[in-house]
Amino acid sequence: METYFPTPILDEESSGLLKMISEHGGYAYVSMLAQAAAGDTRAAEAAREMAWEQLHSGPWHSVLPVWRDAFSMACLHVARHHCRDGEFKEALRVLDMGVIMGGPLLRKDLDSAIETVSFRARIREGEKNGEPAGASSENGRRLVSEEEFDKAELLRILPNRSLSCKIVVKRSGLSLEGFLREYFLSGSPVIITDCMAHWPARTKWNDIDYLKRVAGDRTVPVEVGKNYLCPEWKQELIPFSQFLERIRLTGNSSDVLTYLAQHPLFDQINELRKDICIPDYCFAGGGELRSLNAWFGPVGTVTPLHHDPHHNILAQVVGKKYIRLYPASLLEELYPYTETMLCNSSQKLSSPSAPKGG
Numbered sequence: 001m002e003t004y005f006p007t008p009i010l011d012e013e014s015s016g017l018l019k020m021i022s023e024h025g026g027y028a029y030v031s032m033l034a035q036a037a038a039g040d041t042r043a044a045e046a047a048r049e050m051a052w053e054q055l056h057s058g059p060w061h062s063v064l065p066v067w068r069d070a071f072s073m074a075c076l077h078v079a080r081h082h083c084r085d086g087e088f089k090e091a092l093r094v095l096d097m098g099v100i101m102g103g104p105l106l107r108k109d110l111d112s113a114i115e116t117v118s119f120r121a122r123i124r125e126g127e128k129n130g131e132p133a134g135a136s137s138e139n140g141r142r143l144v145s146e147e148e149f150d151k152a153e154l155l156r157i158l159p160n161r162s163l164s165c166k167i168v169v170k171r172s173g174l175s176l177e178g179f180l181r182e183y184f185l186s187g188s189p190v191i192i193t194d195c196m197a198h199w200p201a202r203t204k205w206n207d208i209d210y211l212k213r214v215a216g217d218r219t220v221p222v223e224v225g226k227n228y229l230c231p232e233w234k235q236e237l238i239p240f241s242q243f244l245e246r247i248r249l250t251g252n253s254s255d256v257l258t259y260l261a262q263h264p265l266f267d268q269i270n271e272l273r274k275d276i277c278i279p280d281y282c283f284a285g286g287g288e289l290r291s292l293n294a295w296f297g298p299v300g301t302v303t304p305l306h307h308d309p310h311h312n313i314l315a316q317v318v319g320k321k322y323i324r325l326y327p328a329s330l331l332e333e334l335y336p337y338t339e340t341m342l343c344n345s346s347q348k349l350s351s352p353s354a355p356k357g358g
Contacts, residue, residue: 048074072102088121096219201275216241250298259297
C-alpha cells in the first residue's frame with residue numbers, strides 16, 4: 001500500500017506499541033491493525049473505533065496513555081486509506097482527531113502528515129477553481145466591521161451599577177520592568193495598548209477568506225449553547241469553515257451560540273501560530289508559559305464568572321470584549337459552586353463579554 005505521507009516514528013515504534021496494546025487486552029485491535037496495514041479500509045476503521053471506545057471508557061484522566069497512542073496510530077492508517085481514495089479533506093479530519101484525542105508518541109508523524117495532506121488538498125481545490133495553490137483574494141470578506149466602541153451596548157451588559165466600579169488603567173508601551181514592578185508583583189490588572197500592531201493576525205484574522213483558506217478544512221472542538229453552566233450546553237467537533245459560517249450567521253434569535261474556547265489552536269494549526277507572537281510579559285517573574293490557547297466567538301458570547309489557577313494575559317486580536325474583575329477577597333460573596341468540577345465558577349454571576357471575532 002502506498003504510504004502517501006512518511007511516518008518515521010510509527011515505523012520505528014509500531015512493534016513496541018502493539019506489544020503494549022496486547023498486554024492491556026487489545027488483541028482484537030492488534031489484529032485489525034495488521035489487516036489495515038495490508039490495505040483493508042474496514043479493518044483500519046474498526047481499529048480506530050476500538051481505540052475510541054477505550055478513550056470513552058471512563059473519566060479522561062483514567063484513560064491509559066497507551067490507548068491514546070493507539071488511537072493516533074489508527075488515525076494515521078485510516079488517513080492513508082482516505083488519501084488512496086483521493087479523499088484529502090476526510091483524511092485531514094481524521095488526522096486532526098488524532099491530534100486532539102491521541103497521545104504524544106506519534107504527534108510529529110501526525111503534524112507532518114497534516115502538512116502533506118493539506119498541501120495536496122489545496123492543490124486539488126486550486127485545480128478545481130482554476131487557481132494556483134496558495135492563491136489569495138485581495139479584498140477578503142471582513143469577519144468584524146470597523147466601528148466605534150458602543151458605550152450603550154456596554155451599559156446594557158453591565159451588572160447592577162450600584163456596585164462599586166473601577167476602570168482598569170491603560171498603559172501604552174509598558175516596559176517589561178514596569179509591568180513586573182507596578183502590576184505583576186502587586187497582582188493589579190492592567191490594559192497594555194499598542195503592543196500587538198506588528199502581529200500579522202491583526203489584519204489576517206479579520207479576513208474570512210484567509211481563515212477558510214489556511215484552516216477551513218481543519219477539525220476543531222467548539223462549545224454550543226449559552227455557556228458551560230447551562231443544561232443545554234454541549235461540545236461538538238466541526239470543520240473550522242463550518243464554525244466560521246456559524247459566527248457569520250449568528251444574530252437571529254433562532255441561532256445557537258457556537259464558541260471555540262480555551263483550545264490549543266496554535267499547537268494544532270501551525271499556519272495560525274505563525275500569525276502571532278508570544279508577548280514578553282508572559283515570562284515576567286521567571287517560569288515557563290503554562291498554556292497558549294484561543295477563544296473565538298460571535299457577538300453575545302458570555303463566559304460565567306470564574307477564576308483560573310494561574311495568571312492570564314489576554315491578547316484581543318479582532319473585535320472587542322468586556323471583562324469584569326473582582327478581588328479575591330470577595331470570593332465568598334460571589335457564590336462559588338461547592339461541586340469539585342465547578343468550584344472555580346459562580347452560581348449566580350456572569351462576566352459578560354461581547355466579542356466580535358476572536
